[in-house]
Amino acid sequence: MEKRDMLYEGKAKKVFTTDNSDTLIIEYKDQATAFNGRKRAIIPGKGIVNNRMSNFLFEVLERNGIETHYIKELSERESCVKKVKIFPIEVIVRNVVAGSMAQRLGLEEGTRLKQRILEYCYKSDALGDPLINEYYIYALELATKQQLEKIADMAFKVNSILVEYFTNIGVDLIDFKLEFGLCNGRVVVADEISPDTCRFWDSVTKEKLDKDRFRRDLGNTQEAYLEMLRRRTEENIMP
Ligand code: C5P
Known part of the structure; x- marks a missing residue:
């Protein structure tokens, strides 16, 4: 190639x-x-x-x-x-309160949610990716009803698969962002899934192993990223 x-x-x-x-x-x-x-x-x-x-x-x-x-x-x-056509929507799945959700609602970080949350943001750097909902998505024609239902279904399935995988390597999957695209009329997961786009906490110590180390000046950012890669390669537990 x-x-x-x-x-x-x-x-x-x-x-x-x-x-x-x-x-x-x-x-x-x-x-x-x-x-x-x-x-x-x-x-x-x-x-x-x-x-x-x-x-x-x-x-x-x-x-x-x-x-x-x-x-x-x-x-x-x-x-x-x-090559896909990216939907201009950032899809966030949350299992535990953290980040902007903690700030917006005045909730304590680390509180496990009774059920997982799906959030949509309009993908725009200029506007800071503002929070939207299904009504905005249909009114602004960012996705059709059928496409959004598929996106939501896939996002929850991705969550279940990733939670199982990360639990096996001693990591709590707190929340993450997905992007979706259209490829030959089919909805597919695109962009990346990494410590840049997920919150990973060590299951025991609750140490942060993701981009929050950089956002919050916690130090050892490089070590945290490498630790996530090390756990991936050392463990052979794959769903
Ligand atoms: O900041 P917030 O709490 O809304 O982020 C939720 C999740 O989405 C986090 O895992 C964060 O890393 C991810 N995110 C992202 N890109 C953005 C906004 C959030 O990867 N533009």
Whole structure:
């Protein structure tokens, strides 16, 4: 596969066209940003962890019947994915109160929810990804009813699969963000699933093993990312 023009450079990734019009190459960067790009740093090796971990989790999802954009890993930072049309919706699943939910509702971080929550945000850096709901999605034609029902169903299935996997490697999956795309009329999971897009807490110590270490200046960010990769490769427990 030949890597051609850079189509887009985001905060954490670059996307390239290839000699095949149906596929793209994603290159993961070590650049970390938070608070809508206002805070920036380089976390050495982050791109490698996110690439490997995303690919591994996409394979786990595919084995469990969830379609994703993933095709194959090309190098430690590069992967080949299907070209999809991304829905301009960030889909967040929460199992435990944390982050913006704790702030918005004045709830204590770490409180386990009686049932999981699905949240939608409008994907717009300029607006800071504002919270929306189904009514906005239909009124603004961001997705059809059938597509959104599929997205919600897939998001909950992804949650069940990931919770089971992470429990087996001693990690609580607190919350995470998914993006979905359309590929030949089918809804697929796209973007990435990594410590940049999930909250991971050690099941015993509750130590944070994700991007909150960078957002909140907790230190040892690189170590936390590498620890997540280490647990992945050491354990052979796969759903
Ligand atoms: O900040 P908030 O609590 O809403 O984040 C919920 C989850 O979604 C976290 O795991 C966070 O890492 C992820 N997220 C993301 N990209 C965003 C917003 C949130 O990956 N733009």
